[in-house]
Amino acid sequence: MSRPTFAILSTQNLIHNIKVIRQKVGNAKIVAMVKANGYGHGIKSTALILDNEIDLFGVASIDEALELREAGVKSPILLAQGIFEENELSIAANQNFHITFHNTTQVEWLLKNRLPAPIHAWIKINTGMCRLGFNMDIANSMYEKLKNHQQVSSIKIMAHFACANNSEHPLNKNQIKLFQEFTKDKKIELSICNSAAIINFPELHHDYVRPGISIYGGAPIDGVPAKDLGLKPVMTLQTELMSMQIMPKGSYIGYNARYQCDENMPIGIAACGYGDGYSVSAKDGTPVLVNDIKCSVVGRVSMDMIAIDLRNNPSAKVGDKVTLWGDNLPIEEVAKSYK
Structure with a gap:
C-alpha cells in the first residue's frame, strides 16, 4: 500500500460554493477562475464539474484554455492575462477565446495581424493594483483602438481590486472612483469584482464577477471565516x-x-x-x-x-x-x- 496521504476533493462543496456565489451576485455573470491548475484542485476536473454552472472560465494562459477545450469543456474561456506571444492571437481567434489586453505590445500585435475570426476583447485598466492593466493616461486611447478595430466583435472593461478583502482600506475608494470615471458614458459590459469585492462591494457586481478563492471554499474577507459566508472547503x-x-x-x-x-x-x-x-x-x-x-x-x-x-x-x-x-x-x- 502507498503512503496514506490524500487530497480529497468534494464535488458537492464545489457546486455548493458556486450556488452561494450565484445567490450573492444576482444577474451578474460568473467568470470562474480556474488558473493555476484550478487553484491546486485540478483544472480539468474542476471545469468539467462547473461547465454548466457558470458563464465563463478564467485562465492565465492559452495553454490552460486549450487543455480545457481538449478535455471537453464547452463554456467560453477568458485569457485573463491575455496573449504572451503574437501567434497566440490566431489560435485564440480560432478557438473563440475571450482575450484580455493589458499592454501596448498586445494591442500592436492585434493591429498588424489579420485574424481568422473576430475576437471578444477585454481591456484591463490599472486603477491601483499596479500589476496588469493600462495606466489611466493611455487607457482611453487603447480602448478606442480596440473598440474601433474591425476584428473586435465585442469589448468589455475590467479592473482588479488590490484591497477588497479590507472594505475600509482607502485604496478601494480611489480605485472605484477611477473605474467609474473611466467607464462613464461607455455603454459596455464591466467587471471589477473578485471574491472579496463580491462580498464587500455588492453595488459593483456590474455585468461580470470573477470569483477565485471563494469557489474553492477559502475565506476572501479579513476576519470572516468562510463558513460564515456560507462557503465550504472543496x-x-x-x-x-x-x-x-x-x-x-x-x-x-x-x-x-x-x-x-x-x-x-x-x-x-x-x-x-x-x-x-x-x-x-x-x-x-x-x-x-x-x-x-x-x-x-x-x-x-x-x-x-x-x-x-x-x-x-x-x-x-x-x-x-x-x-x-x-x-x-x-x-x-x-x-x-x-x-
Whole structure:
C-alpha cells in the first residue's frame, strides 16, 4: 500500500460554493477562475464539474484554455492575462477565446495581424493594483483602438481590486472612483469584482464577477471565516499517524531542534510534509485534527513527515486519521499559524 496521504476533493462543496456565489451576485455573470491548475484542485476536473454552472472560465494562459477545450469543456474561456506571444492571437481567434489586453505590445500585435475570426476583447485598466492593466493616461486611447478595430466583435472593461478583502482600506475608494470615471458614458459590459469585492462591494457586481478563492471554499474577507459566508472547503488534505511515542521531558523534536518537550509528551508522526504541499513555514502550534480532535504541530516540518503534540488526544494510535486542513479545519485557520 502507498503512503496514506490524500487530497480529497468534494464535488458537492464545489457546486455548493458556486450556488452561494450565484445567490450573492444576482444577474451578474460568473467568470470562474480556474488558473493555476484550478487553484491546486485540478483544472480539468474542476471545469468539467462547473461547465454548466457558470458563464465563463478564467485562465492565465492559452495553454490552460486549450487543455480545457481538449478535455471537453464547452463554456467560453477568458485569457485573463491575455496573449504572451503574437501567434497566440490566431489560435485564440480560432478557438473563440475571450482575450484580455493589458499592454501596448498586445494591442500592436492585434493591429498588424489579420485574424481568422473576430475576437471578444477585454481591456484591463490599472486603477491601483499596479500589476496588469493600462495606466489611466493611455487607457482611453487603447480602448478606442480596440473598440474601433474591425476584428473586435465585442469589448468589455475590467479592473482588479488590490484591497477588497479590507472594505475600509482607502485604496478601494480611489480605485472605484477611477473605474467609474473611466467607464462613464461607455455603454459596455464591466467587471471589477473578485471574491472579496463580491462580498464587500455588492453595488459593483456590474455585468461580470470573477470569483477565485471563494469557489474553492477559502475565506476572501479579513476576519470572516468562510463558513460564515456560507462557503465550504472543496479540498481536505488528509493522512495518518505512522508513529506514536512518549518523548521524555527535554527531548528535541525535528530538524534544528526547534521544539523542546516541556514534559513527557506523546508525539505522533504524520505521513505528510512539504513535499506533499504542506508548508515548511508552519510554526509550533499550527492546528491539525487527529481523529477530529484538535492537536498541534511541533518542530520543523520535514519533507514527508510532521510531528504532532498528542496531549489533547493521548489515546491516538498508529493508523489514526490526521486532517491537515479541510472539513472542520478551515485553511484560513491553518494559515494564521504561518504568520
